[in-house]
Amino acid sequence: MLDRRQKILEAAVRVIARSGVRGLRVEKIAAEAGISTSLIYYHFTNRAGLLEKTLEFVSDRAAAYTGEAAAEAADPRAELELLLLGELQDIQAVRENSTAWGELRASAVFTPELREPLAAATRTWVDEVAEVIRRVGGVEAGAAAERLTGLVEGLSERWLSGSMEPDRARELLRGAIALELDRVGA
Secondary structure (H helix, E strand, O other): OOHHHHHHHHHHHHHHHOOOOOOOOOHHHHHHHOHHHHHHHHHHHHHHHHHHHHHHHHHHHHHHEEEEEEOOOOOOOHHHHHHHHHHHHHHHHHHHHHHHHHHHHOOOOHHHHHHHHHHHHHHHHHHHHHHHHHHHHOOOHHHHHHHHHHHHHHHHHHHHHOOOHHHHHHHHHHHHHHHHHHOOOE
């Protein structure tokens, strides 16, 4: 059986993905997880604590499913492609994660307590991508990583909203990776 805390976080991701952050009610998460609201407050103290831990959970889950694919790459260039394309997989966990990430990011505009945790999670992701670009031989790895991760977020939103086919999003991302690696001298 799943740890209760993890069960709550998985429910929070599903609820945020479906309903957004602004309309998020702890009662909805409790119902989704099949537990009492008091148990959520026991584990997370308040709504802000729950949101912060949900953001961490989304980041950790994304790192797991993108990292698994990238770990099997033959070289750093293939690793970079697999790492970024992992965010465009047409599977339930990726759809939920990406949708929840977009909702959390959009809500940070109106929820100041989300800004720093979101910025930290984004920095971690950019740093991981930059490290792979450095191993490919990229000189301006940080800027390239920021551009590529920003593009992934935008392509993900278009794909998830139905305004772009997943294959087209992956094709555009592959092209951008090639251009960025050429640009940074890799």
